[in-house]
Ligand SMILES: Nc1ncnc2c1ncn2[C@@H]1O[C@H](COP(=O)(O)OP(=O)(O)O)[C@@H](O)[C@H]1O
């Protein structure tokens with residue numbers, strides 16, 4: 001069976017090819033470079049050939065449903081988990097053998113973590129600051145995450161959202177170049193979520209490289225320069241929030257209520273000239289076309305000439321959600337098919 | 345920041361965690377003192393004449409003071425460290441610390457040093473209670489022996505906790521396992537039966553583990569009839585052996601990540 005072959009562990013310390021040495025990484029401006037990453041838990045292959053590049057100064061998001069392999073991937077990059085195979089370079093080094101210098105350049109928020117309940121926010125941030133060669137100012141970092149009022153509160157007394165903010169403070173206090181945030185806002189109420197977003201957004205002004213994971217579409221859209229959709233241990237699609245899944249070039253829908261005077265023949269003509277498809281249901285005209293301007297031009301000309309309007313006119317591109325659902329839906333179906341295959 | 349300063353700060357954090365946790369305070373401070381008060385009150389003024397290896401009578405208060413110093417130290421080291429390390433590992437604290445440039449030797453040294461400091465404070469408290477409430481004589485010229493025994497015993501029980509914490513797979517199992525194992529060793533080592541000779545099979549099982557050696561050495565340091573400096577080198581050697589074994593096992597097996605992480 002193919003899966004079993006893929007799950008044979010590479011001998012530890014096997015000198016994997018490292019085409020990008022540290023120097024090339026600096027030059028290429030790549031903070032993270034992953035090629036053909038695989039990870040098996042027993043017979044379950046959680047990551048199955050994942051490729052990813054994150055440039056310096058970029059905020060990238062791994063977006064995907066639960067169980068897609070996001071945490072596994074991120075923790076391999078952080079040096080916390082072993083991998084079955086693949087090349088991984090993080091800040092020019094293989095995270096399989098992390099050094100203290102390398103760790104000093106990385107900050108992270110784990111998916112699930114707690115701090116000793118007995119220590120206060122101030123004590124914990126100062127404690128972590130002491131680990132790093134050139135830390136940020138402790139008070140300033142606490143201020144950055146909005147916990148100044150809670151400086152003397154014990155970690156065990158913080159709300160879930162406040163604990164997460166403490167985690168972020170601990171990730172930043174070492175002034176790292178690269179920050180990993182694994183589901184930084186899961187379980188937040190909407191307001192806490194917005195606050196966390198604006199905080200993560202300030203990382204941009206600090207010119208950090210950030211790799212975050214989330215299963216919230218709006219979060220990826222709000223924060224990330226680039227989104228990689230992970231489904232089933234692979235990157236299913238990649239792009240900016242505007243271009244993901246070919247969203248920018250996908251057909252648009254032009255919709256309006258048909259004015260009585262508009263002759264169906266005119267509509268047919270317009271649709272044909274823009275290579276669109278036409279449906280009219282209950283007086284609502286829907287034109288799907290890759291060339292919305294080619295449709296709108298003649299229609300608006302017609303309306304002006306007849307001294308009328310196109311009531312309820314809207315032009316709609318597929319939303320990020322449409323694209324995301326199409327990507328994950330398709331692969332989800334494929335996954336069920338594979339499960340069936342595996343279980344035989 | 346220099347390693348020594350980080351170490352100092354880590355000791356500060358670890359001792360604050362210990363002193364602010366009601367659970368630890370109860371197990372490490374309240375319970376041993378309670379043992380001393382209860383046993384001391386029950387056997388107040390009594391003497392026993394069949395203490396193993398001794399031809400003279402020994403006051404039960406002296407035996408119980410030495411015994412409770414040992415109980416307190418085992419609680420402050422073995423029990424407390426096992427619980428902290430196992431719980432912190434399962435809660436992801438250790439994994440998070442592992443992601444920082446904090447050298448692991450600084451982390452371990454701080455944990456062990458904190459346990460030693462608390463042990464010394466506790467020994468002083470228990471000895472003081474024994475002296476004030478039951479007229480137990482201070483070790484006097486055997487103080488160096490008492491201190492060395494205290495440090496070697498505390499070190500040994502601390503280092504054994506490092507690999508032992510790995511055997512605790514769940515947070516909730518940490519307290520019962522750490523407490524249960526030490527309670528079992530206290531019974532096995534005669535800590536609760538002042539002056540009674542243990543049946544041979546029990547004694548030979550108890551002699552495998554550190555607690556009985558610790559107790560025997562501590563009793564010699566507290567016994568006013570002891571001639572000489574009061575060092576029980578044989579028992580101290582066994583404690584040292586356990587310390588080395590604990591450190592070596594920890595180097596090989598210590599886990600930072602929660603059980604289930606791979
Ligand atoms: N430690 C583990 N042992 C066994 N299976 C695991 C482990 N961690 C994750 N998995 C499995 O790997 C898959 C991916 O999990 P994960 O990386 O946590 O996904 P995500 O973070 O995207 O939700 C899931 O099917 C999960 O059950």
Ligand SMILES: [Mg+2]
Nearest residue numbers: 070071111183
């Ligand atoms: Mg996850």
